[in-house]
Amino acid sequence: MILFLGFALVFGSYLNLEKARPFYWKMVAVLLIFFAAIFTFLPPIAGSFADARFVSRIEDKKVVDLSLIIDSKSVEFKESRNAYYAEASYPQHIFEKEKEIKKENIKFEDSLHKKLVFDKELLVKAFFIEEANLYKVVELVQIEPSFIYPYVPALMQRIRNLNYHVPMAWIAVIAFCVSMIYSIKYLRNNNIANDIKASSAAMMGLMFAVLATTTGMVWAKFNWGSFWNNDPRQVTILFQIIIYLSYFVLRSTIDEEIKKARLSSVYSIFAFLSVPLLVFIIPRQFASLHPGAQDDGTTGPVVDPQSGMLDSALALSYYISLAAFIIIFFWLLSLNVRHRMLKRKLELLDV
Amino acid sequence: MYEFLENNSMYVVLIVVLIIWTGISFFLFYTENKINKLEKKVDELKIKEGSHE
Incomplete structure (x- = not known):
């Protein structure tokens, strides 16, 4: 992560922001946006299976999307119950660490x-029946899904927000660093x-910080109940925005160039x-609704509990999205710098 | 509305993505306006130069 950002920064500071972005740059941007x-x-x-078991404790017979492989040898029909019974295991996904494979009993009509x-990865809708210690498969969703996101009961589909909300905050940090x-x-x-480049970068950083806050507020409404929760990270990003707003207030008060x-x-x-303090230090010292807070060694709920890292499928798509926004950021920044340089040249001509 | 979004959380993601793209397009509109102004200025300068000759 840090390597990735360091590379972006070094790369960014050697760019000639006064020139038009080359063609390949625009193509890469379009492709990355598409893939993101x-x-x-x-x-x-x-x-x-553990997720389905967990959810069934909260709400009885709640249907969950499950990924499983049915063992073809174990399939048998029980006439007395008019249903098929079989053994199934959780599949080994690409990028995932090897886990102990434990077979579970399933039932389907x-x-x-x-x-x-059978013997292939399936994506099914199923629920756990506690009394019989088996999972009832209700519906087949997809055969051999190649890329899946983890199931987090508190997040559900909102887990996808990670790819768009988090890069905003990172790009604000990059932008402020470029400004410095x-x-x-x-x-x-x-x-x-x-100076023109510095103030343009600060402006872009401000824009991305505001985007991070608004998208975060929409997400917070559905996960935490209200738009503003006075969460440490929300408060610190507000400080961040105020600090950089006052930068523009300062600039507008002075006429002499x-x-x-x-x-x-x-x-x-x-x-x-103030950026490292407000982004990396203070939010980690207090109890927070955000992941990575005090006494939370992981990066949050979206993680593989064994390695304490982001789920690998999520991590891959997150980095693609971050790369896309980094490219867009430098593109927009150079647009802004170029127009301000032109404006300055014209002013000089006019005199 | 709230309940609908609560049950179909995919649309929350859609809202988040749309906020970001509208934010970026606002920035583009802003830059576009500024460049339009610059173009007008260039035209004015050209007229001035023409009158000198």
Whole structure:
């Protein structure tokens, strides 16, 4: 993760933001947006047997999407109950660590028997029957799903928000960092172009921080009950927005160009000092509704409990989406820088 | 409405994605407007230069 962002930053600071983005850049952006959308919306969500068992304790006979492999040898028809009984196991997914395979008993009706395929991965709707210690398969959803998202009872489909909400916050951090880099460059060589880049980056960062907050608020309404919960992360991002808003207030109060550039560069460097504090330190010190809070060693509920990492399928789509937004960010940034440079050149001509 | 979104949580994801794309398109509209203004300015300058000759 840190490597990924470090690469983006180094890459970003060597870009010539005053030139048009090359053709390949735009193609990569379009492709990545396309894949990010596909990886966010298409993969089905499927749980394991343990998930179905857990959900049945909360709500009796609640149907859950399950991923399983039915052992063809174990299928048998019991006439007395007019149903098929079989043994099934949780499949080994790509990227996943090897787990101990434990067989569970399942039951399904005659009508399903023709549709089901044995010894292959299936995605089915099923529920757990506590008294009989077996899972009743109700419906077949998909045969051999190649890419699935984990089932988290509290999140359900909202797990897909991860691919869009989280990159916003990361890109705000990248943008503020780019702003600081160009502020330092300005103070070193007094080239006004660097000041333009710094303030453009701060503006983009502000925009992405606002997007992260609004998308977070919509998500919070459905997961935590209200739009604003005074969660540490919500409060700190609000501080972040206020700090960078005051950067633009400061800029608008000064008319003289050089003074404005110098003062706002110094302000931007100090403003960036607050970013690690507000994004990485303070939210981790308090109990929070966000994952990764105090006494929460994992990255949240969306994780594989064994490795304490993000589920691998989710991680892959998350990185694709993050890469897409990084490319879009530098594209928008260079658009903004180019138009402001043009404006400046014209002003100089006009005089 | 709230219940519908609660039960079909896929639409919450859709709302989140739409918020992001509208945010980015607002930025594009803003840049577009500014560039339009610049274009007008360039045209004015050209007229001025023409009158000098």
